[in-house]
Amino acid sequence: MQKKELDQLKKENARLKAALSEAEYECQRLSIINSSLEAQLNESNRELEKNIDVLQSLKGDIENLVNNLKNSNQ
Template sequence: MQLNSKKEIEQLKKENARLKAALSEAEYECQRLTILNSNLEAQLRESNRELEKNIDVLQALKGDIESIVNNLKATENK
């Protein structure tokens, strides 16, 4: 009976080592994904800033175009 217990203990030790290795890999992957997520968040913030600038430029252009159209209409009506 003692031999069977030793086999079970060895099997449990192997399983424990395998689980520890899997946990270590999962922790590494979690750290990698955390860094990746942080980089993506920074890129998203920068993209949003650029988008806001582009929206401001487009709104200014729209205002300029509307002014030009109004001036042309006023000129035609003279």
């Protein structure tokens, strides 16, 4: 009876080790994906900052044009 229990524990131990190995692999895979997404997010943020700068510049240009038009109509 003790041999049967020992065999069962060995099987359970092997199953748990396999599950742990799978979990570690998945963790590494998700870590790689996370790094890639973080790089994409950083690049998107840089592009967004550039776009904001361009829009702010355009807003200033438009305000100047509006003021010039107002002054020329007076």
